[in-house]
Amino acid sequence: MDWSWKVAADVLPFMVQGLVVTIEATFAGAFVAYLLGLFLAILKMSKSRPIAFFSYWSSEFIRRTPLLVQLYFLFYVLPDIGIFLSPLAAGIIGLGLHFSTYTSEVFRAGIENVPTGQWEAAKSLNYRPYQTMRYVILPQSIPPMIPPLANYLITMFKETPLLSAITVVELFNAANIYSNSHYKYLEPMTLVGLFFLIVSVPSAYIAMRLEKKYQLRNTGAN
Amino acid sequence: MERVLEYSSLLIDGTLTTIELTFVSAILALIISFLVGLSRFSSLASVRIAAIIYLEFFRGTSAIVQMFFMFYVLPLMGLHFPPIVAGILACGLNLGSYGSEVVRAAVQSVPRGQHEAATALNYTKYQKFRYVLLPQAIPVMIPTFGNLLIELLKLTAVASLITISDLTFMAQIIRAQTALTLEPFVAIMIIYFTIASVLVAITDFIGRKLSKGRNTLAKKGV
Numbered sequence: 188m189d190w191s192w193k194v195a196a197d198v199l200p201f202m203v204q205g206l207v208v209t210i211e212a213t214f215a216g217a218f219v220a221y222l223l224g225l226f227l228a229i230l231k232m233s234k235s236r237p238i239a240f241f242s243y244w245s246s247e248f249i250r251r252t253p254l255l256v257q258l259y260f261l262f263y264v265l266p267d268i269g270i271f272l273s274p275l276a277a278g279i280i281g282l283g284l285h286f287s288t289y290t291s292e293v294f295r296a297g298i299e300n301v302p303t304g305q306w307e308a309a310k311s312l313n314y315r316p317y318q319t320m321r322y323v324i325l326p327q328s329i330p331p332m333i334p335p336l337a338n339y340l341i342t343m344f345k346e347t348p349l350l351s352a353i354t355v356v357e358l359f360n361a362a363n364i365y366s367n368s369h370y371k372y373l374e375p376m377t378l379v380g381l382f383f384l385i386v387s388v389p390s391a392y393i394a395m396r397l398e399k400k401y402q403l404r405n406t407g408a409n
Numbered sequence: 410m411e412r413v414l415e416y417s418s419l420l421i422d423g424t425l426t427t428i429e430l431t432f433v434s435a436i437l438a439l440i441i442s443f444l445v446g447l448s449r450f451s452s453l454a455s456v457r458i459a460a461i462i463y464l465e466f467f468r469g470t471s472a473i474v475q476m477f478f479m480f481y482v483l484p485l486m487g488l489h490f491p492p493i494v495a496g497i498l499a500c501g502l503n504l505g506s507y508g509s510e511v512v513r514a515a516v517q518s519v520p521r522g523q524h525e526a527a528t529a530l531n532y533t534k535y536q537k538f539r540y541v542l543l544p545q546a547i548p549v550m551i552p553t554f555g556n557l558l559i560e561l562l563k564l565t566a567v568a569s570l571i572t573i574s575d576l577t578f579m580a581q582i583i584r585a586q587t588a589l590t591l592e593p594f595v596a597i598m599i600i601y602f603t604i605a606s607v608l609v610a611i612t613d614f615i616g617r618k619l620s621k622g623r624n625t626l627a628k629k630g631v
Binding site for chain 1: 465466468469470471472473474475477478481482485559562563564565566567569570577580581584590591594595597598601602605606609
């Protein structure tokens, strides 16, 4: 078993193509996760007991079952009831849906961490609900949300190889297809690992910097 | 649903494999978490650096890539594992990296005065960790460890991709044999949800037991 640079050079173009799909899936999935997550957070904080209860438990159900199974569900079950999604679309929806349960907690915590005095102040100023949110609550709750949301973006990036199970040819699958047809596993698998390290280690470092930055800002404001 | 019940023996076998995989990798991950997490406090720079490399490597690459690496690449280097061992190693090593950060953060969250008090009492490093820091840090770790345990359970589903016959693998077999899609996937999602909910209840129970009378840190959820 020796490392062959020829094989490495051979597989690289396929992997670059795969990386593009991986990045697409990550950002589109994150977009869905943030949007759905905010929606879910609002539902969870609803004053109506049944809505809060139902949204909490359906989010827990998604959170406590594996993403892989949810992807299979979207990929195999939906066509049976007449909904045809491309593998990539199913993957993006699955990724977004799964992680919306995580991001909803970030949104909820961010909004709930704004002191009640701020809500009361907005009320006493006779602000409309829109104004309360726009000028009082959101400006205070968004900055602390940024680091955890960035962290989930990195997590989603690392979860994209699961999409290979539903035939999406992303980074990992591109390497795997090459491996299976050439019986060369060492170089493609090592390169996939390297690609992930190259992207996720620096971005984890950036996320850490963001965390420090917004922490300082918070203590400064207090 | 009746036709899925015909295959209930497969589902029971799959459930047992999933539980076994979760349990054994959880123990492995727990040992690694403490080993690597505490290594970060070593006075030897080489030990600290080794711990950081381990952490960044396993946290930075995707779990599915690690699993395929163990399954396809390590045998080329002369290391042959049965699939279940490769699955346990990949799950344990992956979650261990996240766990080590929990251990490190929890020990660091013990107030500075406690570290200093141990030094003032002339405690050895072992005594300091055994009698002062860990008893206060462990209750802080429990809720996060609980979350990681759920992540671990969900990660075991990925092991189905390296031919381990866990729940997800069995659902795929049932799908292939009966052409049913909705029933097998719904059935295993309910099983996963049930296992996860039991794990949540257990960690909540342990968390309550451990934080009894030590409410200073745990209640604040530092």
